Amino acid sequence: MKGFQLAFNYLRIGILNEFQYRANLYIQILQTFIALATGLIGLQLVFSQTTDLGGWTQPELLAVMGVFTLIGGVIRSAIQPNMERLMEEIREGTLDYALTKPADAQLLVSIRDFRLWQLVDVITGFIILIIALSQMNWSINAWSVLGFLSTIVMGSIMIYSFWLIITSTAFWFVRVHEIANLFEGLYAAGRWPIDIYPNWLKYGLTFLVPVAFAISVPSEALTGRLTLQTWLGALALTIFLFILSRTIWKIGLRNYSGASA
Amino acid sequence: MKRYFDIYRSMMKLSILEQWQYPVANYFYMIGMIAEPVIYMVVWSTVAMQQGGAVGGYTPAEFAAYYIVWTLVRNMNVVFTPYGWEWRIREGQLSMSLMRPFHPIHTDVAYFAGWKIVVIILWLPLAFALTLIFKPDLNPTFVEIVVFFFAIWFAYLIRTMTLSLIGMVTFWTTRVSALFELYFAAELILSGRLVPLSLMPEWIQNFAWFFPFRWAFGFPIESLVGNMTTNELLTGLGMQIAWIVVGLIFVNIMWKFAIRKFSAVGG
Numbered sequence: 001m002k003g004f005q006l007a008f009n010y011l012r013i014g015i016l017n018e019f020q021y022r023a024n025l026y027i028q029i030l031q032t033f034i035a036l037a038t039g040l041i042g043l044q045l046v047f048s049q050t051t052d053l054g055g056w057t058q059p060e061l062l063a064v065m066g067v068f069t070l071i072g073g074v075i076r077s078a079i080q081p082n083m084e085r086l087m088e089e090i091r092e093g094t095l096d097y098a099l100t101k102p103a104d105a106q107l108l109v110s111i112r113d114f115r116l117w118q119l120v121d122v123i124t125g126f127i128i129l130i131i132a133l134s135q136m137n138w139s140i141n142a143w144s145v146l147g148f149l150s151t152i153v154m155g156s157i158m159i160y161s162f163w164l165i166i167t168s169t170a171f172w173f174v175r176v177h178e179i180a181n182l183f184e185g186l187y188a189a190g191r192w193p194i195d196i197y198p199n200w201l202k203y204g205l206t207f208l209v210p211v212a213f214a215i216s217v218p219s220e221a222l223t224g225r226l227t228l229q230t231w232l233g234a235l236a237l238t239i240f241l242f243i244l245s246r247t248i249w250k251i252g253l254r255n256y257s258g259a260s261a
Numbered sequence: 262m263k264r265y266f267d268i269y270r271s272m273m274k275l276s277i278l279e280q281w282q283y284p285v286a287n288y289f290y291m292i293g294m295i296a297e298p299v300i301y302m303v304v305w306s307t308v309a310m311q312q313g314g315a316v317g318g319y320t321p322a323e324f325a326a327y328y329i330v331w332t333l334v335r336n337m338n339v340v341f342t343p344y345g346w347e348w349r350i351r352e353g354q355l356s357m358s359l360m361r362p363f364h365p366i367h368t369d370v371a372y373f374a375g376w377k378i379v380v381i382i383l384w385l386p387l388a389f390a391l392t393l394i395f396k397p398d399l400n401p402t403f404v405e406i407v408v409f410f411f412a413i414w415f416a417y418l419i420r421t422m423t424l425s426l427i428g429m430v431t432f433w434t435t436r437v438s439a440l441f442e443l444y445f446a447a448e449l450i451l452s453g454r455l456v457p458l459s460l461m462p463e464w465i466q467n468f469a470w471f472f473p474f475r476w477a478f479g480f481p482i483e484s485l486v487g488n489m490t491t492n493e494l495l496t497g498l499g500m501q502i503a504w505i506v507v508g509l510i511f512v513n514i515m516w517k518f519a520i521r522k523f524s525a526v527g528g
Binding site: 031038041048052054181182191197198201 | 293308394442449
């Protein structure tokens, strides 16, 4: 309960902070628009040559793009800023200030930053999704909505856990910025159906970097492809990754010796 | 002339020594970069297979060749970024370079050229691994290899000029990230980075003629991968040289006006 209150307070401060830089909203809108335009051009190019890609039609892949944009917005507004700050603080030794506060350290380092304007991507993702669903003549079905919402939440938790694991390696290796760069490259793979990739890449994108679960599985839920096995698998992987990330974080923390302060 | 030769030689030596110290960081950076072409390659190979083996004249093996050569050309395209210019101007870092008795752009060109040598050495095993996995269809002739060698270095110079021009806009305003993003998006579409230009609609291919992008990216790749006639290869090299000259002229003109605007914020 106290955790929620804390998260809410940080969220409020984060939003107030963002309101100081309102012009950034327009820059963000422009950036989202550019990313959207290039994404649509890519999709259009592929479907000018073929009618389906690995069994997915154009509206279905548009829905995948919606999920991709939406989750990308969640990552860049809530997950990535916190993790990048954590990386920096481990390197600089200023993590001490967070550790001395009387709250769970993992909770604290995960909620300190919030980039409000990145939510433009979340909204845009939703709009793309609605357009795609209307193109598919989609009829509202309680199960697919539930499946979609639950897998979106699980996907976000998985991506968060993945980021925390990567960031925790900063306790041992100081230069981890390149790994963040690697994640961005791999995340882009989520734009396309996961089945088209060669096996080694498919499994890598499913289990090493949980891009498949974060983007493909929610898209499967919407397009009526989700099976109970996949859903249960996603749930198991979410729990596993979360516990793993907490364990690695704890071990890493024991390794931490404040370099300054 | 001798003076510039010495400057270039020492700057390149310096950057080779400096970058050679971080092979792991350089590798992670390169592997992150490779995700992008691998995705394009897989998507287009899938399309080609669904269409009965080829799309726009490319078979999966030819796509593999295109996108593996892509990784080298992409690395050759890494130059001092406009964001670097922004930082350099905003933080007053430029003051120091201005004290030197030669144009600061020489430092950039030489430093990144030296870095390229490290990058090419690190790239070889990656290219080998990609070749084993994706089995590209690549049989260049001797002439094509020679042209390719010059084309990648010309591409490097073209991109240095264009990105410096864009970066120098920071002399007038510090809100530049939106402009940079627009530039990179146009480049992605019109250079042959997203897909080989021959897969683009006719009008985009014609449109791309008016921009430097394809000469810094698509042309070097196609010079090695495609079946260009000697005439086409020479025309391409000519266009590259033309863009380098145009770029040089514009950089010099812009620099003249820009430098009057510079007032060190710090540094």
